[in-house]
Amino acid sequence: MRTRITLLLVALLLIAVPASAQQLFDFLGQTVVPGDVGGMLNMDSVVRDPAPATTPIPLDFANYEYTLVVRDLVLDIDGSPQVYSGGMLVIYEDNTTVADHANPATFSDGTAILIGAITTLNRTMFTATLGSAAGWVDWTGGTRLDDIAPADQLGWPFLTGISRHDGNVEAGYDEQWDGKVEPEEPIVEVTPMSWGSVKALLY
Amino acid sequence: MRKSLPFLAMVLVVVFAMPAFGQLSSIDYFGYAWETGGFPPSNAGDVLVFTGVADFADPIFGVDLATEELTFYMYDLVSAGEVDIGGGVLMINYTGGWLEIYRDAAMNADWGIAPPNPTSPSTFIDGTLYFQGSFNSLTVFLNPGGDGAYEGSLDGIGGEMIDSVCADCVFTWGGNFVGASGAQIPDGYDLQIDGVFQIEQAVPTEGTTWGSVKALFN
Numbered sequence: 001m002r003t004r005i006t007l008l009l010v011a012l013l014l015i016a017v018p019a020s021a022q023q024l025f026d027f028l029g030q031t032v033v034p035g036d037v038g039g040m041l042n043m044d045s046v047v048r049d050p051a052p053a054t055t056p057i058p059l060d061f062a063n064y065e066y067t068l069v070v071r072d073l074v075l076d077i078d079g080s081p082q083v084y085s086g087g088m089l090v091i092y093e094d095n096t097t098v099a100d101h102a103n104p105a106t107f108s109d110g111t112a113i114l115i116g117a118i119t120t121l122n123r124t125m126f127t128a129t130l131g132s133a134a135g136w137v138d139w140t141g142g143t144r145l146d147d148i149a150p151a152d153q154l155g156w157p158f159l160t161g162i163s164r165h166d167g168n169v170e171a172g173y174d175e176q177w178d179g180k181v182e183p184e185e186p187i188v189e190v191t192p193m194s195w196g197s198v199k200a201l202l203y
Numbered sequence: 204m205r206k207s208l209p210f211l212a213m214v215l216v217v218v219f220a221m222p223a224f225g226q227l228s229s230i231d232y233f234g235y236a237w238e239t240g241g242f243p244p245s246n247a248g249d250v251l252v253f254t255g256v257a258d259f260a261d262p263i264f265g266v267d268l269a270t271e272e273l274t275f276y277m278y279d280l281v282s283a284g285e286v287d288i289g290g291g292v293l294m295i296n297y298t299g300g301w302l303e304i305y306r307d308a309a310m311n312a313d314w315g316i317a318p319p320n321p322t323s324p325s326t327f328i329d330g331t332l333y334f335q336g337s338f339n340s341l342t343v344f345l346n347p348g349g350d351g352a353y354e355g356s357l358d359g360i361g362g363e364m365i366d367s368v369c370a371d372c373v374f375t376w377g378g379n380f381v382g383a384s385g386a387q388i389p390d391g392y393d394l395q396i397d398g399v400f401q402i403e404q405a406v407p408t409e410g411t412t413w414g415s416v417k418a419l420f421n
Contacts, residue, residue: 022314022386022387022388022389023387024233024386024387026231026233026258026397028229028231028259028399046259048231048258048259049258049268050233050258051256051258051272051310052256052310052312052313053233062269080290081346122348124292124346126292126294126344126351126352130344130352130354130377131352132344132346132350132351132352132379134346134348134350134381134385157381157384157385157386159350159379159381159385159386159397160379160397161352161377161378161379161397161398162352162379163377163399165227167226167227167401167403168227168229168399168401178231178378178379178397178398178399179379179397180233180386180395180397182386182387183387184384184385184386184387185387186387
């Protein structure tokens with residue numbers, strides 16, 4: 001029995017299909033930035049289908065809308081760059097309400113498929129209206145967390161461009177953020193197969 | 204008098220065309236770029252090239268990304284070299300350069316590796332020329348960590364979008380980028396780029412009556 005389980009594990013490793021396309025969650029959204037140290041940054045965004053690249057886990061863009069939000073990211077140091085920590089990043093799947101910046105609640109309804117901790121984020125403004133932010137995310141929860149192997153759940157780069165141009169900023173927000181979250185290397189997609197199918201591959 | 208009324212109406216439409224919050228029409232794109240000699244550093248005379256795809260377009264553009272792709276080809280941007288602007292941030296201005304956007308039902312965009320290669324830029328410049336513009340400016344800001352942001356503006360000079368969406372607009376091009384430490388970048392490319400292409404002057408207009416206009420001044 002122990003041998004069979006070992007063989008099954010080996011077989012699953014063998015059948016793990018390396019992903020070749022670039023993988024990312026590409027988002028475009030709006031952000032509220034704190035005015036003082038200790039204040040919190042929040043972002044509401046929509047995730048788009050990045051074809052011909054792929055999302056790190058399969059998403060059904062034909063039938064669902066995917067939103068990505070940042071919540072309660074705390075401003076620790078107000079300099080250049082600003083340094084943030086302690087926030088949460090969540091990706092929601094929803095097919096009942098259309099995301100609308102006039103109603104921020106429409107970004108955080110539905111099923112939380114991935115929940116992550118933002119370990120740190122630096123926000124730099126190069127001009128009055130142009131900047132960027134870079135941080136790191138560790139995935140810790142959500143209904144699809146198990147789609148990502150434990151070894152692949154940590155240390156995903158979060159990068160975004162920042163525009164404070166009036167024409168880009170929705171009422172009630174301070175900035176437009178256009179960015180992505182992605183693993184540094186393509187994560188391996190596992191294809192579950194029956195033992196019979198595995199044996200069939202070897203004969 | 205009859206002639207002057209239409210003229211006044213046109214003037215009023217112009218006067219009352221006001222930019223609103225979040226009203227710029229946008230195409231969201233991402234892709235990969237390379238520069239002769241690599242990036243960084245960006246030495247004077249190096250040439251920047253980018254190929255990318257759109258993953259969102261405002262309805263005004265009339266493109267269904269489920270059935271066709273919008274692909275981007277930015278080329279011939281010549282670096283003026285790096286300038287240290289403090290805090291470890293480098294600024295790079297580029298001169299010249301062109302941006303072309305193609306609309307293509309083949310949906311065959313493929314970056315491949317080691318560009319230029321048999322699929323890049325060729326699969327990004329097939330289909331119908333949707334937009335062609337010449338850069339007025341492009342400025343890149345590079346953080347010490349290898350990421351950064353950029354912005355520039357273009358004059359539209361050709362493509363079907365010029366006729367169908369906006370003929371006299373200024374177009375802006377901005378976003379962020381990162382090197383190999385923060386992204387999955389195909390071999391031979393230097394940067395992942397994620398940004399928006401926007402119509403800067405496509406602003407909503409507010410219709411109003413002559414009486415309402417006079418009331419504003421009384």
